[in-house]
Amino acid sequence: MNAAPLGVFDSGVGGISVLREIRRLLPREDLVYYADSGHCPYGGKTREQIQARAVAITEFLMARGAKLIVVACNTATIAAVEHLRATYPIPFVGMEPAVKPAVAQTRSGVVGVLATGAALAGDKFHKLVADHARDVRIITQPCPGLVEQVEAGLLDAPETRALVERYTAPLLQQGADVMVLGCTHYPFLRPLIQDVTGKGVSLIDTGAAVARQAQRLLEREGLASDAERVGCIEWHSSGDAAQLERLRPLLMGET
Structure with missing residues (x-):
């Protein structure tokens, strides 16, 4: 099993942000990435629909020999990771918003969370806030449309900036500094x-922490x-494979 690959999947190409961290920390590991772009985004799907996709992808990755699977998607983690752990014999690593480190870092006492509506609505997120928020105010902001912009490779397009400005404005107005x-x-x-919020606002994600958990x-x-x-x-997509191939160098930071 030591020579077997790690499986990594997401609703689309977003999990490549986690794959990059795994690659950086564990360069000797073979990786199999599955972008479920044919069913993206997950944010508007039911728990049952997301769980069904997670099961199908897990079985695909296990057929490729995966010794561990990273569910590199917050929404899929909330909907499916406990079911996957109870059903399959290999380890799973899930995602959760970085509320705990954000609470430790804030100076203003206000933390903003940008996420999909499905991720923010889950019991797992509410428990995360209850366990770690203490006297810090947590403001949540659903961000419909941002996933689709990344899937299209429009990382700095005017339409993407307009969405970012719309979603960060309420958080900035209420004093969020993380x-x-x-x-x-x-x-x-x-x-x-960062350009929209200014350098006085810290941005936190959990990709590096997930890579460390996979290593552990x-x-x-x-x-x-x-x-x-x-x-x-090894790269796979349920959507347009040519689009994944176009985006892969950009998102992996390759030349």
Whole structure:
């Protein structure tokens, strides 16, 4: 199993922001990435629909030999990760918005959370806030349309900026000095969001923390690769494979 790959999936290309962190931390591991772009976005789907997609993709990744699967999607984690852990014999790593580090970092006592509506509505998110918010005010902001802009590769288009300005304005008006990027698509918009909010606002995502958790699980289970080489990445999409191929160098930061 040490030579088996890690599986990573998302509703689309957003999970590549997590894949980059895994690649940086675990360069010897082979990776299989599945972009469910044919069913993106997940934000407007029911829990049952998202869970069905997560099960189908998990079975695909396990057929490719995955020894561990990263659910690189906040919405899919909320809807499906507990079911996946109870159903399949391999470890799963999920996502959650970085509320805890945001609370520790804020100076104004106000934290904004940018996410999909489905992620913000889940019991898992409400428990996260209840456990960690303490005396900090958490303001949530659904961001319909941003996922689609990233899927199209429109990272700095005028329409994307207009959406970012619309969604960050209420958070800035209420004094948020930390904003949580609560969807794996949003780190690709970090330069644009930072330009809109100004450098006085800190932006936090959990990609690096998820990579560290994957590393811990691999080491704990004795599954880490001992290959003396850089691992390969295998790419799959339920949508337009040519679009994934066009976006891959941009999102991976490759030339």
